Amino acid sequence: MKLIEVRLIFEADEPQYVKKEITDLFYEFGVQGLKIDEPMERDSLDYYRDEKIFLQRDYAVSAYFPVNLYVEKKKSLITDTFEEKFKDREDLIYSLDFYELDEEDYQNSWKKYLYPEKVSERFVVKPTWREYEAEEDEIVIELDPGRAFGTGSHPTTSLCIKQMEDYIHEGDSVIDVGTGSGILMVAANKLGASEVWGVDIDPLAVEVAKENLELNKVDMNTIKLFKGDLVKVVEDKKFDVVVANILADVILLLLNDMSTVVKKGGLMILSGIIEDKAAEIKKRIISLGYEVVSETKDKEWVSFTARA
Numbered sequence: 001m002k003l004i005e006v007r008l009i010f011e012a013d014e015p016q017y018v019k020k021e022i023t024d025l026f027y028e029f030g031v032q033g034l035k036i037d038e039p040m041e042r043d044s045l046d047y048y049r050d051e052k053i054f055l056q057r058d059y060a061v062s063a064y065f066p067v068n069l070y071v072e073k074k075k076s077l078i079t080d081t082f083e084e085k086f087k088d089r090e091d092l093i094y095s096l097d098f099y100e101l102d103e104e105d106y107q108n109s110w111k112k113y114l115y116p117e118k119v120s121e122r123f124v125v126k127p128t129w130r131e132y133e134a135e136e137d138e139i140v141i142e143l144d145p146g147r148a149f150g151t152g153s154h155p156t157t158s159l160c161i162k163q164m165e166d167y168i169h170e171g172d173s174v175i176d177v178g179t180g181s182g183i184l185m186v187a188a189n190k191l192g193a194s195e196v197w198g199v200d201i202d203p204l205a206v207e208v209a210k211e212n213l214e215l216n217k218v219d220m221n222t223i224k225l226f227k228g229d230l231v232k233v234v235e236d237k238k239f240d241v242v243v244a245n246i247l248a249d250v251i252l253l254l255l256n257d258m259s260t261v262v263k264k265g266g267l268m269i270l271s272g273i274i275e276d277k278a279a280e281i282k283k284r285i286i287s288l289g290y291e292v293v294s295e296t297k298d299k300e301w302v303s304f305t306a307r308a
């Protein structure tokens with residue numbers, strides 16, 4: 001498969017702030033991966049050590065998308081969106097370029113930037129190609145995200161894992177809506193869930209999730225994985241916990257269906273909610289008869305845990 005790399009190079013008065021604006025926009029476009037290059041911290045001696053590094057002043061953010069029927073449309077939409085967002089800004093200059101890559105090159109460049117990461121009190125996400133010596137109380141998730149979303153390093157995933165750590169109990173049944181790499185299914189299993197279902201509209205995510213569950217030696221008899229629509233998949237079953245880390249607009253679409261597959265007294269753990277949409281989602285949760293028992297935030301991302 002071929003991928004498009006969208007590379008945005010910029011100089012800005014406040015590069016960390018602008019970097020966040022750019023990565024958030026890419027996330028809204030549903031990127032499959034992001035790579036961020038920062039100029040090295042410079043001291044004048046660096047010039048003598050490595051002239052090229054010393055001279056690298058620009059920041060760059062690369063985002064990756066699959067080449068499909070809509071790729072040209074997506075490219076012009078991305079170009080227009082950045083133009084619109086930055087047109088009146090005097091604090092930055094940027095350039096935007098598109099490159100076509102083989103998937104293999106992408107896989108390798110992506111892997112260089114992933115390291116084991118502690119994402120909650122107990123969970124550490126460890127890329128399969130790295131070594132990690134776990135502390136006694138740590139739970140390690142082995143992961144090869146491949147082309148699916150969910151490395152643990154995005155705040156929306158870690159917010160979700162922190163809530164799962166607090167609210168999932170031994171023996172619970174759990175469904176993960178929008179499973180991506182399967183990271184939350186693995187977390188649910190490691191927290192003692194007796195049954196874990198996962199669903200994603202992307203067939204590739206379903207394949208990758210299965211591989212990651214196997215990698216973590218999860219008993220596959222306790223697992224069900226589906227591509228497709230939540231309600232058709234679930235039919236009459238109800239769960240102790242529904243987790244969903246999906247963009248706010250998708251949550252709004254699915255909220256009604258998700259609320260019907262939770263047992264009385266069970267929980268919905270929702271993440272992926274950009275703060276501008278949080279109030280609207282909270283209102284909808286309450287209107288469905290749920291009580292919000294926890295609201296957490298990391299940067300501009302919000303997560304709700306709500307009881308039926």
Ligand SMILES: C[S@@+](CC[C@H](N)C(=O)[O-])C[C@H]1O[C@@H](n2cnc3c(N)ncnc32)[C@H](O)[C@@H]1O
Binds near residue numbers: 151156
């Ligand atoms: C932000 S990723 C989350 C991945 C992973 N669960 C995590 O927490 O890191 C969202 C996932 O939801 C899937 N998705 C988007 N819309 C969906 C829908 N209507 N039904 C099921 N899955 C959906 C996407 O394909 C993607 O894999």
